[in-house]
Amino acid sequence: MSLVRRITNLFSRSRVDREIDAELQSHLDLRIDDNLAAGMTAVEARRDALVRFGNPTATRERVASADVALGLESIWSDVRYSARQLRRSPGFALTAVLTLAFAIGANAVVFGILNGLILRPLNVPQAESLYGSEYGDGAGWQSYPNYVDLRDRNHSFEGLAAFNFAFVAVQTGKDLSVSTGFATSGNYFDVLRIQPYLGRVFHGSDEHGPDSAPYVVLSYSYWHSRFQDDRGVIGRVVRLNQHPFTIIGVAPQGFQGTLLFISPDFFVPIVNQAQLAADFDLNARANNAGIFEVLGHLKPGVTPAQAVADMNSVGAYLQKTYPKESVHKSSTLSRTGLTSFRRPAKGFIAGLMLLSGLILLAACANLGSLFAAHAADHSREVALRLALGSSRRRILQQLFTEAMIISLVGGAAGLLGSAFLLRRLSTWQPFSDAPIHLPVTPDATVYAVAVALAVVSGLLFAIVPVRQVLRANPYEIVKAGSNVRLGRKVTVRDMLLVVQIAICAVLVTSSMVALRGLVRTLHSNLGFDRNTMLVGANLAMAGYSVDRATAMQRRMIDAIETIPGVERAGLVNNYAPLIYGAGTRANVFKDATTELSQSNVAAMPYRYDISPGYFEAAGTSLLAGRSFRWNDDMNAPAVVVVNREFAGKMFGSVTSAVGRYYKLQDGTRVQIVGVVEDGKYLSVTEEQEPAMFLPSLRTPSSAGYIAVRSRRDTQELAGAIRSKVRELDAGLPVDTNTWNSMLSVVMFPSRVATLSLGVLGMMGALLSITGIFGMAAYSVSKRLREFGIRVALGARRMQVLRAALGRAVKLLACGSAVGLIFGVLASRVLAFIVYQATPRDPLVLAGVVLAMAMLGLVATWIPAQRALSVDPMRLLREE
C-alpha cells in the first residue's frame, strides 16, 4: 500500500475503525441469525455468538494491526491515548514537563553560550583557517616593530594583520562623544577578506609612516546609529581627539571586528594611532602595548604546528637581535575572537556544562521515578490490558509515547525559555561605558542540540518503568486490587531519588560556595578605598600635547582640592588599579646588575605613575617612608614607592627596603622612599603581585584618572567636579565614577559565575523539591487506607508522620550527605572561577544542611498534611 494511503488513513482512522467494527458486527449478527434459526431464544443466540467470537476488543486490535497503516496508525493512536492519559493526571504531567523544561532550558542556555563563544568562529569569510598568534607574554600583547618583523619574516601566514584599541573622542559638528575603535594595520580588511558595504576600506598601500593615513572606516551599526544611514558620509571629515580624519567607508553589517566581546564603532589605521593615544610611541620595540593581537589565514598546507615553529624562530631571532627590548617565551596559535580570555572562558564554560549536565541527569532521575510511580499507579490498568490480550510491546510503545510527549513539550518549553534568555543576554549591555556584548544569539545548532537533548532524556527516563511492565504478572495485580503493598526493600526508585538529591545537593553546595566567595571578594582589601571618586580625564581627547597636559593636570588637581568637602586629589597615569583589567608590567633589575637583558630580570612588578596626593586620595596606606612630593620631578633624584610584596620579595622586609636602590629597564637607578600596603591590580582573583609607583612628573602622560577623596555625596561631588573642570576647559570630556562602580568590569566574570551557579543551584533545589514531593506524595496516597486504620486504632500524629514520611526523610538525608561530600570536592574546581571559593567554610556547610532540610520540609509539607488529615471513617466508607 502506498505511503499516501497510509498517511490518509492516519486521518481517516475512524473510518477504518468503523469498517472493522461493522464487519465484526455483521459476523455476530449472521451467527445470531443462524442460532435463532436453530431454535435458540434471542438471549441464548446472542450469548452463544459472543462466546464463540471471543474478545471483540482484542480481535479488533489485531485486525487493525494487520491493517495497512499499522506503524503510523498505532503511533497516532498512542499519541492520542497518551495525551488523554496525561490530561487525566495533570499534576504528574505538569511536574514532569516543568522539570524537563528547566533542565533542557539550562542546557540550551549553556550550550548557546558555548556555541557563541567557543564553537562559532568570527563572522568573517573562511574563519576556519584564521588563527591568532599569541607571541611574547602569553596575553598576545606585543610591540608594533615586533609585529612588523613577524609579518615580514614568517613563512606560514598568507598575510598577518594586527589591531589595538582606540578610545577616542569623536567630534562631528558640535556633537562630542567618546567611542571605541580598533586601530588596525593597513592590511586588516584585506587579510580578513572583508569588502566594504559603502565606500572603500584602507589597505596596506595607504600606510606611509606615522600619521600618514587619517582615514576612518565606520562599523555598520555605528553608521546606522550615529549617522542615521546617511550615504553621504563618505568623504566627510570628523575630528578624532581633535585631529581631522576622513570617513572613507562603512564595513559590512555582519562584521563586528575580530573580538567576540567588543564590537568597535570604527576602524582607523594603526599608523595614525599616535594621534589618538596619548604619548603613544608606535615605533618603540619595548612598548608591549602597541598590538593587541596579530591574526591571519594560514597558507594552504601549513599546519598550526609548523606555523608555531615558524613564529618561534622569528621570536628567537628578535630576542637575539634586540635583547634589551624583546622577550620571547614561546608562541602559540589560537582561534581568534577570545585571545587571552579563551582559557578561562573555556574552563568556566566547561564547569557550567558539567553542572548543567548534572541538572539534566538529576531531572532524568527525577522523571524516571515520577514515571515509575505513574506506571505503578496505572499498574492495574496495564494488567487489565495485558489480561485482555494486549501485547507488552504495545504497552511499552505507549509508555514511550507518553515519555516522548512529555520530553517534546518540556523540551519546547525549555527551548523557548532559553531562546528568550539568550536573546536577552546578547542584547545585554553590562557596562554603560564599555562596548561589551555577548554574541550568544541562538542559532540552528542550539535548537538542534536542545531537541536532541529532549529526545534522549525522554528515552532515558522512559526506560525506568520498562522493567516493571515486563515483569508485571497481570493476574497477581488484578487479584491484589489497588492496594498493592509497596516493597520495603530498596527499589530502583529509591536509588534514583538518592542520586537525584545528591546531585542537587552538589549544585546547592556549589552555589553557596560561589556566593560566599563573591561576598568575600566584595569585602576583601583591594589596597584602596572603593568610595574614592575617579575622574577620567583623557587630555589627549581635547588635543593636549604631553607638555601642556602636565600643567593642566596640576591645575585640575588644585581646582578639585578647592571644592568644599574634598580632602585630597591625586593623579594616576593611564589606568588606575583594577580598571578595565588594564595594567602595565615593567622589568626591574637588582642594583648590582649591569647586563640589563631579559634573562637577568629580578622582578616584573605592575607599574603605576602617580602624582603626589594619589595614595592619600586612593586611601592606600603608607607602611614606611614617605609618599611623593611635587618636587619629585625630572630634576630631582629618581625615587620610587613599592608595595609590601615587592619590598619583601626584593629586600626581605618592609623596613630594610626603604632607602635601597634598584634599576629600571632603561638603566635608571631608583631609590625606594616608601612602602605601601599590598593591593589588587589586574583582577580580584590574582595572587599577591609586586607593584611599584613612580612619580608621574618624571614620565608625564596626557591620559589618566584623578582620584578624589571626599566625604560628600558622590552625585553632588561629581557635579561639582564637572563644573570645576568645565571652568578650566569646556572642550574636555570628563567622566566621574566611584572606584567601586568601575570595578564592575573586573568583577564581571565572578559575578556572572556566581549568578549562573546561583541559578543552577536554584534549579537543583527546585528539582529536589519536586523529587521528594513526588516520592512523599506518592507513598502517602498509596497508604492512605493504612493510615486510616492506624488512626482508627489510636496512632498518634507523630507515629503517622513517621510512617508516612520516614522513608522520604531518610532518603533525603542520605542523598544530601553524599551530595555534600561531592559538593565539597567539586568546589575545588570552583576556586578557578570564583575568587576565594573555599568549601571548608562552616557557614557554607551549615547553610547546605539547612537548605536541604528546608527543601525537605517544603517538599513533604503537603503530603504530611494529607497523611495527618486522613479520616478513617470516610476511607472505610469509600472501600
Added chain:
Amino acid sequence: MARNDFQGSLDLLVLKTLSQRGELHGYGIVLHIQRASEELLRVEEGSLYPALHRMEQSKWISSEWTLTETNRRAKYYKLTAAGRKELQDAEESFEQLVKGIRAMLQYA
C-alpha cells in the same frame, strides 16, 4: 521446504474456500471450513479477520460490501489472480508437507 505454520494453513483454508465458493463473507468462510472438514477443523474468528485483512493487503483477495440472502450488509471476499497463484503454491507445498510427514511416520 514446505511451510507448515498455522498461519500458512489458515491462509490455505481460506483461499481454498474462496476458490470453491467464489464469493463469501467471513462468517460464511468459518461455516464452510467447518462443514467441508466434517467438523474436524474449526476456525477461530479472532484469527480469521486479521488473516483476511492481511491477505487483502497482499492483494490475494479483494473485498466488497454487499447484501446477504437475509438482507444483511456483509463484507464479501473473493480471490484475485494473485490469490489463485498463491493458492496453487500453497496447495503444492502442503502436499509436500503431508508427504514428508507421512514418510516420516511410516519409516521403519
